[in-house]
């Protein structure tokens with residue numbers, strides 16, 4: 132074991148500080164005024180660059196630094212880095228001297244064979260968040276986690292690791308936020324003061340210590356900087372934000388059509404239907420079952436006529452079988468993984484013994500992409516990448532398997548965690564090449580930091596239980612904290628049968644998640660919205676319809692994510708990390724859709740719910756009852772609802788219910804504005820399915836609300852909005868009149884109703900003490916493309 136030791140010499144070269152210590156060498160660069168990069172390796176190594184998570188790492192800026200007798204000090208506008216010389220240790224602090232993070236004085240950076248660890252002093256009360264798809268609490272203090280993508284079938288609320296690895300976390304020390312991203316895709320371990328009271332650490336089993344330190348100060352700043360490095364999503368097709376229905380498996384083709392037709396007959400909005408592994412001939416990838424799916428083009432055409440998009444599953448294992456064209460072709464093109472002696476590696480998955488493409492080679496990705504393209508040309512719109520940890524029936528792929536790693540060559544130990552992400556990249560390339568201007572949608576089970584650029588993730592094989600409903604909320608929250616904006620859980624639970632009440636609560640929660648997909652296991656009860664009885668069907672229709680009403684909001688949030696990495700679903704960490712209550716078990720699952728819409732998950736059976744409303748003034752979303760923040764509230768929750776609140780200052784754009792995302796709505800944009808605090812919003816629109824937005828065909832409007840004055844900026848971009856009327860619902864204010872310029876505007880009292888009453892329950896009337904709904908309707912039938920709109924209420 133080697134501890135890094137004392138600083139020997141140092142020099143500034145190409146905006147990088149090169150330091151040699153007794154046992155290692157360190158390179159430090161400043162990426163922005165709040166971000167540093169630290170790389171360390173032993174004396175006999177040369178520095179390596181890993182480009183999977185961060186395709187382009189900025190060179191580094193000019194340093195402002197000074198030398199003191201015992202240290203080197205780098206100071207930016209936001210943060211100070213003190214590099215002590217004897218021994219070499221780093222301390223990041225705010226300019227007022229408050230420590231953000233510092234190396235453990237006795238340990239610092241330690242090498243133990245190929246393993247490298249950085250020990251950081253545990254600060255009093257330090258909290259830890261993120262690491263992507265990890266079970267456990269929101270605040271991860273006292274826990275340890277491993278990053279090794281794993282096929283975690285039927286995982287429990289504490290199982291670790293799961294399918295996605297994301298070695299990025301945020302910490303809060305002395306009330307200040309910071310972030311650390313370990314740019315290393317080998318197996319890594321993060322300890323946040325588990326089984327010790329001295330340090331937190333991050334450790335890699337191989338590769339080098341290469342980490343980024345983000346000084347924030349806010350979580351949103353950290354995420355912006357992190358996603359500037361690891362990338363952000365492009366706008367997904369609008370249809371992928373609609374309701375998605377999946378099952379393991381709909382088969383034969385008639386069954387797929389039956390399900391799609393039932394959605395239309397029962398008027399449950401939906402956009403996507405999935406084909407799980409039974410569409411293939413004997414599970415052979417890039418084939419169709421000849422008996423069950425004899426005419427895929429006709430099936431796809433009929434589904435398109437019903438306005439459904441089709442997503443098919445693609446597993447990486449290619450059946451090793453002479454005469455199967457994909458297998459023969461793969462062998463001929465030398466695309467499959469091999470042992471070091473040159474023999475092809477075979478692992479057992481759905482089709483039996485299979486070979487696995489090496490997705491870490493661009494020529495192999497191209498090979499795969501061509502097959503994906505053929506499916507896209509047949510009319511498949513989206514692709515679902517599964518088993519790409521890679522999974523081999525719960526076993527471990529042998530570590531000595533060789534991978535190309537873009538010419539760098541390495542073994543499974545190094546390639547494992549990025550395999551799934553590179554498969555998703557290959558799949559996306561194939562779909563995009565074939566679909567031209569049309570956007571595609573890739574859903575993956577395994578991924579790695581940076582994978583957010585290419586795909587959405589779902590949280591794998593969950594259970595139909597209450598703890599999983601809650602864990603599902605936390606997983607989506609944590610993925611959002613960690614740069615993955617587009618995720619969701621199998622609604623209703625993958626394994627097991629949802630008990631009465633669970634499905635309706637699950638569908639209500641998922642209506643506010645970025646990805647809303649119902650899915651269930653083979654031989655479990657069917658999980659379409661009509662399979663749980665009349666009431667659940669009504670609840671499902673209500674909440675799915677609500678999601679379609681919220682599409683302008685959801686889509687605007689996705690747009691925001693493309694700009695700054697902020698996830699549509701936000702853990703309360705983002706805006707309320709100074710309120711300790713949000714970290715308690717009772718409230719850690721709550722999340723916001725955007726900045727102001729607060730959703731409180733509740734168990735299947737719960738008739739009462741304790742929720743925490745952070746500071747500010749809140750409106751009950753369904754009836755406008757006002758609740759004060761910075762306190763707990765005990766609420767009665769009818770079986771048909773979950774508690775949803777909007778914060779004063781919130782602006783939520785909505786539309787009429789449609790049966791699928793491209794069905795024309797009633798052309799009225801409904802702007803719900805919540806009085807009581809200043810509000811700001813960016814409303815984004817485009818055609819929702821092509822890439823023309825990238826050429827300027829979009830509409831972006833800035834909306835502001837302050838003390839009875841609402842302003843809407845002229846639009847940026849050339850897209851002709853599908854909305855022709857604007858209705859403003861001003862909640863919580865009792866103005867009697869309104870003017871736009873000199874023009875007097877008509878104000879009407881109006882009932883807004885996001886949900887329909889179900890059975891004997893009416894979400895609007897069952898609150899006897901609810902304040903009267905104040906919804907004032909304003910109709911501005913105007914061209915609102917180039918003129919600013921200013922409306923004054925008085």
Ligand code: GLC
Nearest residue numbers: 378379407408444517591592
């Ligand atoms: C895996 C997936 C699941 C899928 C099944 C069959 O268990 O996680 O979603 O339905 O395989 O393909």
